[in-house]
Amino acid sequence: MLRKPNIVRPGAAVLVVLLAVACSAVAKRQDSKGDSAKAQASQPGAKEKDKGAVAESGAQAKEDPSQYVGAETCATCHEDVAQGYEKGPHWKTTLNHQGPQWQGCEACHGPGKAHAESADPDKIIRFPGLSREESSKRCLKCHEFGQEHANFLRSEHVKNNVGCIDCHSIHAPKIQEKLLKAPQPQLCYSCHKDVRPEFSKPFHHKVNEGLINCSNCHNQHGGFLTRQLRTTAAQDQVCFNCHTDKAGPFAFEHAPAKTEGCVACHSPHGSSNPRLLRRSNVNLLCLECHTFTVDSAAPAIPSFHNQAQKYQACTMCHAAIHGSNSDHFFFKP
Ligand code: HEC
Ligand code: HEC
Ligand code: HEC
Ligand code: HEC
Ligand code: HEC
Ligand code: HEC
Ligand code: HEC
Ligand code: HEC
Ligand code: HEC
Ligand code: HEC
Secondary structure (H helix, E strand, C coil), X not given: CCCHHHHXXXXXXXXXXXXHHHHHHHHHHCCCCCCHHHHHHXXXXXXXXXXXXXXXXXXXXXXXXXXXXXXXXXXXXXXXXXXXXXXXXXXXXXXXXXXXXHCHHHHHHCCCHHHHHHCCHHHCCCHXXXXXXXXXXXXXXXXXXXXXXXXXXXXHHHHCCCCHHXXXXXXXXXXXXXXXXXXXXXXXXCCCCCCHXXXXXXXXXXXXXXXXXXXXXXXXXXXXXXXHECECCCCCEXXXXXXXXXXXXXXXXXXXXHHCCHHHCECCCEECCHHHECCCCHHHHHHCCCCCCCCCCCCCCCCCCCHHHHHCCHHHHCCCCCEECCCCCCCCC
């Protein structure tokens, strides 16, 4: 991810400062093989760098500047595309002073001299002709920094041949902000058809209503957890980002909330049962673990929990079911 503080919507003053920073970075790097990580790290807020940057810029350093013509030349023949480019965010690449391979059209399409002279479409990089992994790598040379995108090449998406350009459109985005091909959740539903009905169930997280997004819980750009789930800043369950009261720590934890996670009892997308519960009857949910017959870490219900109580919700008495600071049996918070 490109850190916003760097270059987003710079006011004139910020721009001057940035240019000065960039220039001094170039000067400092003159004999350091064009190490982009260093140059960018000298900008405020760009601390999250990794080794990939060094390797990539090493390769870039071999580029021959004379093979590049600059965006103005491309614009003479591709007027429409160039207009859209100027409205989008990528014109900002011209603020990068590390060489033409980082700037304008050719930062993505590669050196364009041979193509500009011949107008031969085979002499320029065309994204649809690349594999999704290859085309995504072209974007990642600038966007892989920081947690948001660092794991893209490990993601379920790229492993299944879904790349940046399946969700983003550089030249003709439906949603200008973030250059998206479609708004969420429609974008996600276009492929995840089986997920859509879950959010139409009577009880559901209000994703279709626009209250929260798929990307609040999932990192569509990949991550370390299964299901590409996000975590909190403390690497805890994604649910705690919003349901902070359930995070504890509690003096008396209800073990499954920690060991199996919230999804032990809740369906995260949607459910036919109130409170997004996995079972229509709370008692059946509890008795999946708290029984004599199943081999489980959970203690079986005491014998005085008789037949009559079968009809009484367990949570009538064990009300603080997510954990308690005062009661071993979760009778009260
Ligand atoms: C002299 C005019 C000219 C210049 C300058 C030029 N192009 Fe082209 N470009 C063309 C023509 C003609 C085509 C073929 C169009 C077609 O087949 O529809 C083309 C095709 C392309 C394609 C493939 C389009 C497709 O449909 O797949 C890309 C990408 C492209 N140009 C990018 C660039 C870039 C980037 C530059 C600047 C480095 C550039 N062009 C400069 C004339 C030019
Ligand atoms: C941030 C990366 C990026 C930049 C910068 C960029 N392009 Fe593209 N360009 C793409 C991608 C990706 C596609 C393929 C679009 C698709 O398949 O959805 C593309 C497609 C094209 C095409 C094919 C026709 C079309 O409209 O899809 C042309 C022509 C083109 N680009 C020219 C240019 C020119 C000229 C510039 C500079 C003014 C430029 N591009 C800047 C990424 C970029
Ligand atoms: C040469 C470096 C470079 C390359 C290559 C590049 N980008 Fe970017 N991208 C940028 C910069 C700079 C911005 C503007 C960042 C800002 O405004 O903070 C940007 C912005 C974006 C944004 C909008 C971010 C927002 O917050 O609205 C998206 C989406 C994006 N790029 C996707 C892509 C995709 C997809 C590709 C590959 C086809 C790509 N980029 C290739 C440098 C690059
Ligand atoms: C499965 C769809 C999908 C794929 C694949 C994808 N993106 Fe995104 N991307 C999104 C969505 C959706 C957002 C907007 C999230 C939001 O609104 O918070 C986004 C946001 C962004 C942003 C804005 C910055 C930010 O953190 O919000 C950038 C830059 C970006 N993507 C670049 C890329 C690049 C580069 C690739 C490929 C390496 C890529 N994306 C692949 C869906 C995708
Ligand atoms: C172009 C099609 C496409 C789009 C668009 C798309 N996905 Fe995916 N996604 C896939 C494929 C294919 C897989 C891997 C196979 C699977 O698990 O379904 C996948 C996997 C995932 C997974 C991991 C599932 C698992 O079992 O580990 C999550 C989570 C996910 N996508 C979320 C999203 C979100 C959120 C969006 C919207 C921002 C989105 N996807 C947009 C095609 C897509
Ligand atoms: C409130 C958080 C949350 C939201 C919002 C959310 N998900 Fe999920 N999603 C999860 C969790 C948690 C799992 C893992 C479920 C499990 O392990 O049983 C999951 C699982 C998945 C899977 C894996 C297959 C499956 O169905 O279990 C896909 C694909 C997926 N989500 C896509 C999406 C899409 C697309 C959206 C938006 C339309 C979305 N999710 C919104 C939390 C969320
Ligand atoms: C981005 C914020 C956000 C995240 C992350 C989130 N939730 Fe929610 N959740 C909400 C909001 C807002 C509501 C209440 C509004 C609504 O949707 O009706 C809610 C409602 C619920 C409810 C129903 C409450 C009721 O009174 O009926 C349950 C259960 C729940 N969430 C569980 C989870 C679980 C489990 C996770 C993790 C997989 C999770 N939530 C992640 C925002 C979030
Ligand atoms: C052992 C099963 C179980 C686990 C694990 C669990 N819950 Fe619950 N949760 C319930 C039950 C049962 C209810 C309904 C309580 C009621 O009806 O009084 C509930 C209700 C809720 C509610 C709505 C009412 C309220 O108290 O705000 C939210 C939100 C919620 N849970 C979030 C979570 C989150 C977040 C996690 C993960 C930390 C989690 N739950 C883990 C069983 C569980
Ligand atoms: C996924 C399995 C699971 C589910 C579902 C579950 N529990 Fe538990 N429960 C446990 C485990 C494991 C313990 C911890 C036992 C320990 O600490 O030795 C526990 C502990 C308890 C305790 C404290 C017992 C003690 O001696 O410390 C009570 C009371 C309890 N659960 C009630 C419930 C109720 C009521 C429900 C339904 C709302 C429920 N549980 C659902 C697994 C589960
Ligand atoms: C009428 C109130 C009430 C209801 C309803 C109730 N319990 Fe209890 N539960 C208790 C009491 C009282 C204790 C014992 C506390 C003690 O030993 O001091 C207890 C203890 C437990 C224990 C701990 C057993 C142990 O050996 O540590 C579990 C587990 C438990 N209940 C589960 C459940 C489940 C599951 C349900 C629903 C089927 C349920 N309870 C319904 C009042 C209730």
